[in-house]
Amino acid sequence: MALTEHIVMRELDIPDIGDYAVYRRNGGWEAFRKALKEQTPAAIVQMVKDAGLRGRGGAGFPTGVKWGFLPKGVFPRYLLCNCDESEPGTFNNHQIIDRNPHQLIEGVAISAFAIESNTAYIYMRGEFAAAAITLEQAIAQAYADGFLGKNILGTGYDLDIYVHRGAGAYICGEETALMESLEGKIGQPRLKPPFPAVAGLYSKPTIINNVETLANVPPIIEKGVAWYRSFGTEKSPGTKCFSLSGHINRPGNYELPFGLSLRELIYSPEYGGGMKGDRPVKIVIPGGASAPWLTNSQLDTPLDYEGVAAAGSMLGSGAVIVLNDTVKAPHLAYKMDEFFKHESCGKCTPCREGTHWLVKVLHRVAEEGHATEGDIKTLHGIYNQMAGNCFCLLGESAVMPIKSALTLFADEFEEIVARSGNGHVGNGKHAISLELAGR
Template identity: 40%
Template sequence: MRNKRLPSFGTANLIKKSKETHPLTWRLNKEGNTIWLKEYIKKDGYLAIKRTLKELTPEEVIKQIKSSGLKGRGGAGFITGIKWSLTNKKNVKTFLLCNADEMEPNTYKDRLLLEQEPHLLIEGMIIAAYANNSNKGYIFIRGEYIDAINIINIAIKEARNKNFLGKNILKSDFSFDIFIHSGAGRYICGEETALINSLEGYRANPRNKPPFPGQIGVWGKPTVVNNVETLCNIPSIITNGVNWYHKLCLPGSEDNGTKLMGFSGKLKNPGLWELPMGITAMEIFEDYAFGMINGYKLKAWQPGGASTGILLPQHLKVQMCSNGILKLGTRIGTAILLAIDNTIKIVSFLKNIEKFFYRESCGWCSPCREGLPWIVNILKNLENNKGKYKDIDILIDLTRQLTNGKTFCGHGPGAAEPLISAIKYFRNEFDKLMV
């Protein structure tokens, strides 16, 4: 059965888009159809790889991506050019992995790019592979993304037929090909080292870092892992240059470029839009999502997926960029915002989120394996009016065991973040459920 299609771009369809202002989405149509090879080429597609292979050395590509300041769009926000420059590629072939696991609840940005702009991703991967001395790339894709898997498969065949993939690409001495690996539906597979284990056929536990994948990654070889959206940014940076890229964001933002941002919940116009880094959450709420549906009020919101903090309506004036959101003690994450309305009880909301994190824990380290089910039990008891006087102290203590450095990977701290902020801003809702 076909997956339900993503709603295409909501109000963004009404906004005039150009390749200068919307490098990720200017080619898309309002029907949400895939941009296949013919149309992609007609709309400047594969110009960046032609230029790269003709004019740039791998070192020059890395220099350009580094100067652009592009940060990874997978959630951690590491500077892409630095990651590439730290990858060991001296006399050794590397692997390129595209992380298309996208299982963060309330996140659907990579799906749009995979389904509608497959050649933009392929072109970004070819350039990344050229820069990092890689002949083989894998797209590790969420198993439920059936349409996306089919579409990418067809696009890869199209690209091979025109020699954008394969041996001696466009008569150069560079060869590269892409293979798809679909996941079996575990959130932890999105963590880059668990992804590598899974690709190798092992249980998806995260690996020790260091060594980082750039030193020892898949099958013991240096490996670059990048998110779908990160890779989709590469072609336009090569074509339009670093200065252009720097000008895309708004004043005050330390993140450059544009970003796919969305807003979901009981909103008049929920959707997904390509927006400049540094836009305020209030602008997205009012000008793109058109505010709450009549009869609902905004009670709280999350800036970028289930593993980011819960914020209040007065925080909407914050700029959507990592330095802006950091001031509120949380992360921009995937930049898909969620509106929590006045009918939702914070304790019940959290119970659902934490249940997800508990189920998705790989069980490798005890604070996460033991702590998350304990948290879920307490939240369930509170929800059923069976809370005890000490519950809030236990919850606070459990979140302290889940901070960075106390767990083996970022899953535990991510699970703690919404709970810590909920206790900070909605303590009264917990207190009144304790006897």
């Protein structure tokens, strides 16, 4: 079922919505005016809670509940908009900024007001140079019209918004590494607790939300909770901008109500349009590289937080990567873990060493086609040692591709072992120690 109106990708309803004058003509910044003039910060927090808005950055945590964690009476407070968007397969934040930037800035402004913050930062992935300029221009237009700055609309409320570009590190999307980076330090995660709401940027109470999350806020304020809840499901209200990629006829971003099935997203002529060359689906990674894999027997999984979790994976960032039967599971695990190895920040041993060894063994198995039973045991051993022992979720995510591959497609590893025959000497332990010696 296609949406008759979009909540976030409004350029599909109003093609020039990225133009400031068009945004204003279509009610732009009126939700902020309403929030400032007619509502209190507490009322806005309650509205966002009632709407059931859930964070789109990965965990699906209820946004209003998160805002409610701020300690009372502690100031200054900061709002950080997370636009690091480096999860493989995820590209909706970039489109929102490119096509509908003013809605994001208005969402940042309303949310900052709701949490009683006078300073907000938009942390951008380093490579998004043009998008950063787009946002800076949108911010300048809002200042020029009196929606940002001092004594906004004569209400006494002050707000400044800054765009900060990182240097292109995936780990800087993790909220505490993001804050370290913003403070000018090396982008490595902090220990939690304390959570950012209590001690975040410059040790002050801080809220971090994703671009898509914050872009949902103005329509909630403008049109109300009941309208928002008319989309999606009871527990996952609203819409999600799914980034669909892989062996799909029509890859792209699709804003759709939560709860439609994976099959609908892939095969509907309006969305994915089916598989390239009509080949069968083999693997679906439903929430970016960090999500456990699904297979073609799970295409009726509803795309909402609960449905994907019940199927054994996670909706994550909503990056749905669909792969056909030409893809070998060991190769896919290798490519994914190569990414995690490259992006590991090196702070903790299980992730730094684990990703290194996963890639080293997987390269031999998947790319060179040499494997022994010992190698397979070694791969199981590495991921078991990593799981639950990494300092942050990057390391835990690196476990997912290899675990999925070994669990769902053990036969493909066995096939490599069988093909290797006598061509590979020694067991996995021996092979590893040779690698160590040559490191």
